Amino acid sequence: MTFLRWAGTLTAFALLVFTLASCDVTNSSDSEPELDLVTIGSVTSDDYKISLESESTLETGANQLYWKIERGGDLVTPELITITPMMDMGNMMHSTPYQQPEVAPEDDRYYSNMAIFIMASGSMGSWAIEFEITLLNQEILTGEIPVEVDSSWRLTSVRDDNDKIYFITWLHPKQPVTGNNTLGFMVHTRESMMSFPPVENAELEIYPYMDMGGGSGHSTEFTSPEAEGSGYYEGSINYSMSGTWTTSVTLTAGDITLPEVMFEYSVQAQ
Incomplete structure (x- = not known):
């Protein structure tokens, strides 16, 4: 009986050691x-x-x-x-x-x-x-x-009069398609070479445009992005047709309105 109790204890201990050794x-x-x-x-x-x-x-x-x-x-x-x-x-x-x-x-x-x-x-x-x-x-x-990091159209930057730089990232849609798309941006600034905090409670004024050539073109239905927290801004855009579009973004941070920046990209038919 003593041997059986000892064997059982040894088995339980071995299982515990195996579990601890394998838990990660x-x-x-x-x-x-x-x-x-x-x-x-x-x-x-x-x-x-x-x-x-x-x-x-x-x-x-x-x-x-x-x-x-x-x-x-x-x-x-x-x-x-x-x-x-x-x-x-x-x-x-x-x-x-x-x-x-x-x-x-x-x-x-x-x-x-x-x-x-x-x-x-x-x-x-x-x-x-x-x-x-x-x-x-x-x-x-x-x-x-x-x-390795390649260039893309999904990032742009702009500086204020004091040479403070703001980075505007096109987050959504990653691949724009005809019809309704969630439109999302992220905005960061640079405090130092190691610190890039998100910009909270800014205003983003946008304007999507398709150039049809010959001096003609048109916009499409959209809602301007609003602050959602952590530097993220969300709105929507409904592309009326496929092809090359531009979307201008004017950022207002506090009482400073920065120069307009532009995203140019292709919208696919769906």
């Missing part, structure tokens, strides 16, 4: 992630593979990033991920507007965050995203993943 690992063979992503870059740190993925290649403007950690082919659940995107321009470095990663609502085996890249990679400089990952066992992984 998700067996990747159970089910595949539902997200359709492309790999942006990956590095290895202490036998862990850290991968950065996204829905498409990165570009100036808003990008949703997804972080995946693996060890021995299994997905690993971290306790915390913190990141810092950095542009190295040789004689200076700067960051960009971004959020810290949180558990991805689409798939809880990923962490995700938004980053708004304010310039493209190229002769002016190169981007890398520094990371620090705390695992459930309190092991800390650090490193950086170099990334």
Whole structure:
């Protein structure tokens, strides 16, 4: 009887040790992630593979990033991920507007965050995203993943009379189509090379226009974006036809109205 009690205790202890040792690992063979992503870059740190993925290649403007950690082919659940995107321009470095990663609502085996890249990679400089990952066992992984950022039409900037710069990001629709579209912008300013806070409670006056040539053209039905918090502004636009459109944006922040900026893009028929 004593032997049976001892054996049972030993078995329970072994199961507890196995559970604790495995608690940060998700067996990747159970089910595949539902997200359709492309790999942006990956590095290895202490036998862990850290991968950065996204829905498409990165570009100036808003990008949703997804972080995946693996060890021995299994997905690993971290306790915390913190990141810092950095542009190295040789004689200076700067960051960009971004959020810290949180558990991805689409798939809880990923962490995700938004980053708004304010310039493209190229002769002016190169981007890398520094990371620090705390695992459930309190092991800390650090490193950086170099990334390539292409130019896009979805970001513009404007300066006031004091040379303060504002970044206006076209967030929605990512691919404009005929008919009604949610129209979303994000607005940030630059306080320093490392600080790009959102601009709250500004006013955005917009005007969509299609140039038909020969001095003729027309607008379409729309509602101007209103502040929704955290630098996000939302309205709507109903494109009456496909083709090349422009939308002008005039930003008023506090008592300062900045010069008009312009987005030019293509609307697809649906």
